[in-house]
Amino acid sequence: MTVKVKRFPVRxxxxxxVIDMTHGSGGRAMAQLIxxxxxxxxxxxxxxxxxxxxxxxxxxxxxxxxxxxxVIAPLFFPGxxxxxxxxxGTINDVAMSGASPLYLSAGFILExxxxxxxxxxxxxxxxxxxxxxxxxxxxxxxxxVEKGKGDGIFITTTGVGMVPEKVYISGDQAQAGDAILxxxxxxxxxxxxxxxxENLQFExxxxxxxxxxxxxxxxxxxxxxxxxxxxxxxxxGLATTLNELAQQSAVAMTLYESQIxxxxxxxxxxxxxxxxxxxxxxxxxxxxxxxxxxxQTLLAIMQAHPLGRQAAIIGEVSDDxxxxxxxxxxxxxxxxxxxxxxxxLPRIC
Amino acid sequence: MKYxxxxxxQDLAQxxxxxxxxxxxxQRHYHLxxxxxxxxxxxxxxxIQQLIPDNVTFIHGPGCPVCVLPVGRIDNALQLVxxxxxxxxxxxxxxxxPASGLNSLLKVKAYGADVRMIYSPMDALxxxxxxxDKEVVFFAIGFETTTPPTALVIxxxxxxxxxxxxxxxxxxxTPPAMNSIVGDINNSDKDKKTVxxxxxxxxxxxxxxxxxxxxxxFAQQFHKAVVIAGFEPLDVMQxxxxxxxxxxxxxxEVENEYTRAVSxxxxxxxxxxxxxxxxLRPEFEWRGLGMVxxxxxxxxxxxxxxxxEKRFNMPAIQASDIKGCECPQILRGVKKPxxxxxxxxxxxxxxxxxxxxxxxxxxxAAYWTYGRFTHQAFAEKPTGIQENMA
Numbered sequence: 001m002t003v004k005v006k007r008f009p010v011r012x013x014x015x016x017x018v019i020d021m022t023h024g025s026g027g028r029a030m031a032q033l034i035x036x037x038x039x040x041x042x043x044x045x046x047x048x049x050x051x052x053x054x055x056x057x058x059x060x061x062x063x064x065x066x067x068x069x070x071v072i073a074p075l076f077f078p079g080x081x082x083x084x085x086x087x088x089g090t091i092n093d094v095a096m097s098g099a100s101p102l103y104l105s106a107g108f109i110l111e112x113x114x115x116x117x118x119x120x121x122x123x124x125x126x127x128x129x130x131x132x133x134x135x136x137x138x139x140x141x142x143x144x145v146e147k148g149k150g151d152g153i154f155i156t157t158t159g160v161g162m163v164p165e166k167v168y169i170s171g172d173q174a175q176a177g178d179a180i181l182x183x184x185x186x187x188x189x190x191x192x193x194x195x196x197x198e199n200l201q202f203e204x205x206x207x208x209x210x211x212x213x214x215x216x217x218x219x220x221x222x223x224x225x226x227x228x229x230x231x232x233x234x235x236x237g238l239a240t241t242l243n244e245l246a247q248q249s250a251v252a253m254t255l256y257e258s259q260i261x262x263x264x265x266x267x268x269x270x271x272x273x274x275x276x277x278x279x280x281x282x283x284x285x286x287x288x289x290x291x292x293x294x295x296q297t298l299l300a301i302m303q304a305h306p307l308g309r310q311a312a313i314i315g316e317v318s319d320d321x322x323x324x325x326x327x328x329x330x331x332x333x334x335x336x337x338x339x340x341x342x343x344x345l346p347r348i349c
Numbered sequence: 350m351k352y353x354x355x356x357x358x359q360d361l362a363q364x365x366x367x368x369x370x371x372x373x374x375x376q377r378h379y380h381l382x383x384x385x386x387x388x389x390x391x392x393x394x395x396x397i398q399q400l401i402p403d404n405v406t407f408i409h410g411p412g413c414p415v416c417v418l419p420v421g422r423i424d425n426a427l428q429l430v431x432x433x434x435x436x437x438x439x440x441x442x443x444x445x446x447p448a449s450g451l452n453s454l455l456k457v458k459a460y461g462a463d464v465r466m467i468y469s470p471m472d473a474l475x476x477x478x479x480x481x482d483k484e485v486v487f488f489a490i491g492f493e494t495t496t497p498p499t500a501l502v503i504x505x506x507x508x509x510x511x512x513x514x515x516x517x518x519x520x521x522x523t524p525p526a527m528n529s530i531v532g533d534i535n536n537s538d539k540d541k542k543t544v545x546x547x548x549x550x551x552x553x554x555x556x557x558x559x560x561x562x563x564x565x566x567f568a569q570q571f572h573k574a575v576v577i578a579g580f581e582p583l584d585v586m587q588x589x590x591x592x593x594x595x596x597x598x599x600x601x602e603v604e605n606e607y608t609r610a611v612s613x614x615x616x617x618x619x620x621x622x623x624x625x626x627x628x629l630r631p632e633f634e635w636r637g638l639g640m641v642x643x644x645x646x647x648x649x650x651x652x653x654x655x656x657x658e659k660r661f662n663m664p665a666i667q668a669s670d671i672k673g674c675e676c677p678q679i680l681r682g683v684k685k686p687x688x689x690x691x692x693x694x695x696x697x698x699x700x701x702x703x704x705x706x707x708x709x710x711x712x713x714a715a716y717w718t719y720g721r722f723t724h725q726a727f728a729e730k731p732t733g734i735q736e737n738m739a
Contacts, residue, residue, distance in 0.1 A: 271353060273468075274709075324721070331582050332359045332366075333396015335719040341698035 012036040012116065019114040024144025037120060038140060041127040042106075046138035054138035056103060059162060066093035067158040075118065075152060078192045079207030080283075083125035086155040088212045088283060089234070091133055095214035096230040096286065098169040098221045099161035104130065106140040106157050111150035122153065133212040135159070161214075166225045173228035174249035176319035179295035181288040183216065183302050184209070184310040186238050187266040190280030195269065202272070206265045211284030216305045220288065224298055229289035232282065236340040239278035241287055242315075242325050243339045252320030255327040255337060261310045279340045289317060356581030357395070365586040366400040372593050379405045381592055382682055383550040384527065386413030386710020387580040393719035395582035401589060408544060408682035409712035411526060411637055412552060414491040415442045416680060416704040416711045419634045421666035422519055423448040426488050429517065430454070430462040433661050436480060438473035439488040441466045442708045447701055449668045470502035470516075477506070477514035486657045490519040494554040496646065497619040500626040503648065503655050515657040518648050521633060523555050524563045525644035529635075530681060531571045544682040548574035548592035550585065553607045560615025564603045572601045579607040626652055636670070636704060637680030676703035679712055686713040693717060 012032055022029035039047050046054040070086040080088075087104065094101040106126070110119065130137050137157075192208040213232065221227060229249070233241035238260070246253050262277045270277050284307060290298055295313055302308030315327075325337040373379065383389055389409045392398060398407065411417050427448050430437045437454070444455045444466060458464040463483075467473055470487055477485035489499040499516060506514045531546060551564055556577045568575045574595035578588030588606040595602065605611055626649060633645030648656040657663065670676060674696070675689035686692045686705065696702040698714055705711035709718070 267353070329395050330359060331357050331395040331397075331400075332362050333399045335394060335396045336721055338718045338721070341718075 007035070008032045014116040014120050017116045019110045019112060019116065019119065019144055021112055021144055021146070023110065024142060030142065034142065037116070037123055038142070041120075041123045042130065042137045042140075043127075044136040044138060046103075046136070047140075052139075054103070054105075056138070058102070061165065062099075062163040063160060064094055064097045064099045064163060065158065065160045066090055067156065068093055069154065069156045071151060071154050072193070073151065074193075074196055075122065077196055077208055079189075080210035081122055081125050082153060082155055083122035084129040085208075085210050085283060086157045087126050087129035087133065087135070087137075088210050090157040090159040091135055091212040091214050092232045092283075092286070094159040094161040095212075095217040096169070096232055097161070097163055098167035098217060098225075098227065098230065099163040100218060101133070101135045101159050101161040101214050104135055104137045104157050104159045106137045106155060108140070108142045109150055109154040109156075110142065110144050111152050112144060112147040114152050119153065122155075126155075129212065133214065135212070135214075164221055164225065167221050167227070169221075169227050169230050171229055171231060171245050171248040174245055174251050174289045174317050175228065175291075176251060176317055177292055178228055178289050178317040179292050179313055180242070180253060180255070180315040180317065181290070181295060181298060181302065182233075182238065182260065182312060182314050183213070183286045183288070183308040184284075185261040185263045185266065186233070186282055186285060187262060187270065187277035187280035189283040190237070191266045191269045193281070194273065202269065204265050204269055206263065206269065209282055209284035211307055213284065213286050213307060216286070216302065216307045219301050219305055220298055223301055224290065224294045226294065227288060227290050227298070230286055232286050234283060235281050237277070237279040237281055238285075238287065239276070239325070239337045240340045242337065243323070245287070245289065246317075246323040246325050249317075250321045250323060252318045252323060253315055253325045254318060255315035255325065257327050257330045259312050259314045261312050278337060292316070353581070356579070356583045358583065361583055362400060362586060365583065365590060369405070369586070369590050369593065370402050372590060372597070373402050373404060374597060375404070377404065377596075379593055379596060380408055380545055380547045381405065381550060381589060382408040382410045382530070382546045382548075383578070383585070384410040384412040384523065385550075385552050385555070385580070386416065386708060387553065388412075388550050388578060388585055389712055389715050390710050391580055391582050391585050393715040396719075397582055397585055400586065405589065405593065408546060409679070409715075410530065410549075410682060411635070411680040412492065412523070412555075413705075413708050413710040414495070414521065415446055415708040416676065417521065417526075417635045417637060418443075418446065418490055418519060418704065419636045420447075420449055420668035420670060421634070423453075424666045424668050425663050426454065426517060427452060427457055428663070429486055429657065429661060430457055430464055433484065434463075435484040435486045435661075436463045436465060436476060437486050437488055438465045438467045438470075438476055440468075440490065442710075443488060443490065445701060446704050446707050447671065451671075451702075470498045471505075474502055474505060474511070474514065477511055478509075481513060483513060485514050487514070487516045488519070489516050490521075492521060492523050492552065492555045493558045493623075494552075496520045496623050496627065497558060497616075500622045503626050503652050504622070506655055507652060512654075515655045515660045516648065517657040517663075518627070518646060520627065520646045521635065522644050522646070523552050523559070524567055525641050526635065526638060527564070527567055528571075529638045529641045529644070531573060546573065546682065547596050548576070550578040550588050550592065551575045551603070553577060553579045553584070553611065556605075556607065556611040556615065558616050558619050561603050561605050561611060561613050562615070568601050568603050574601050575603045577603070577605045577607050577611050579610070625649075635680075637677035671702045674703040676705045676713075679705050686716040689713070693721075
């Protein structure tokens, strides 16, 4: 069925209206919201078919699927918003298998009273991110919850992609002797978010690094299919991601603090707040673990890509089933880099 | 980065390391207590212990405001939110400190209590202005560093005649705690073990407020070397060197390494502000040290309406630590985290049983987070600590 033009004589009042329970009731109001907001901006042939699912052909081979729920405060932050984040986040999760992402789905949980103008801004941002990445949102869902039962908007996106032949990237593939690379400066996203939280406003030039990394990954696997691990260090930061990989692969790691790229403004903000950039979230960075003989090639590929200019080799994998991640500090000592425990909380004095 | 990188330079660290090695007398054992959690944190985070000789031992002191707060005061805070239904504003570290029955502010928050993490007492004031129909309490803790902002916020609330704002004051004082550790003169508990300490790395941020003068009596009375030490790793190493020199020469003076922030007199404006709003408590309970006379501050009668203890008629709660938890001994430097049976078994940062595991500044959290990778460190026993009777 194709959507009829002018099915709703009075257009959705986006400027000054808010989400109400009828927008999730399955009736006319919901149909209008979908047509005049979601389909309008996220437009593609699949959405236009207005089915409850999207049917598409896939080439043969290994397929990956990943899903990610996005909840963030504030919804709009320097360098992005929940819309672009929900596209980038899932594309990156798919891409960390080495796959080319093909399609996304999006589920929206909206809270009664959420401004339609904000929703429009978020959907426009999603559409721009999806279009720029070349990964369309081809099916979706909308639910409305009563006021007080949500935090404005939650977006869950699911992505599918195809893994190229001869690529077997997995968190359990790290081996002693492997090199550890990171694609750029760490902590930018977390600091950007914190800088505009209600109780913690401070001025910083730092923007979220939110970005879709699949073209960077494509460049990397095209030349070096034999990458062992890829992962995007989101919540919990670089430290937690490396601990996950060390545990999955039953290996130890040694990092060189002086080699880990951190923007000066991030270091300053973290110093002020008593936080460690190693544990601050990223949304446009990846960690790559590869054979030592591939490290220079991959470093060059990463640095040649716009999203990998600050890429660096930051450490190496060693043999220890206990799975400890250690770091040689700038100061000349050695210390452990542990999992993030609980939330990172500011220190008192 | 200016004011950071130059205090973390590896070449200077190597140089200092070499000078310390030359300066120590090989037969001697140096027991240096770093008073502050900030120092403990720096020692572990930068691996300073590996850069100094084996006969120099750092003993981790009680200078972590979260760690020394007794369980009863956390129970008091929980009562405020669960029984009096106040909005409780607090610094982040306090959220996870275990209260009686392994309850915590974080847990009651999950069940719907209104606990808010703030960065500045002024944020608590903002919350009070916004919620005129609710009682808002600021859970104030900390040493002399965080006291002036608390005094300021009480004055401000008074000037605005805010009638829904009060402060649960738990501010404690550094010099009486140092007295208590070395002298135990104020403690009648004869069984309480103390530890031999040759010198103190004195508080940095605290001293920027109170100056170096208040430690002079301490150094003379107890014949202890004191060096006011900054929190950056080079500060800690330089201060250790200054202490070692004092000990070698038999001096016991107050020296100031942290000259870029600390003077002898301190910040007199801040001191005057504190004196205007707060006054000494006759005694206050410290986790690990017990009741210490004249060691804490309370709100003056002139500002009584902003005193949560009076406003909510808060009872004094005597609560015991969790069985087996060695926090009290660890805070006095008598035991090390590895001596505690709970350490790393049931007590971890995810599931802290005692306060030393909660705050990043706590000795147990630092051991666990930064030191666990060396099996050697794990097996390390409290060498060099001699116990004697008070």
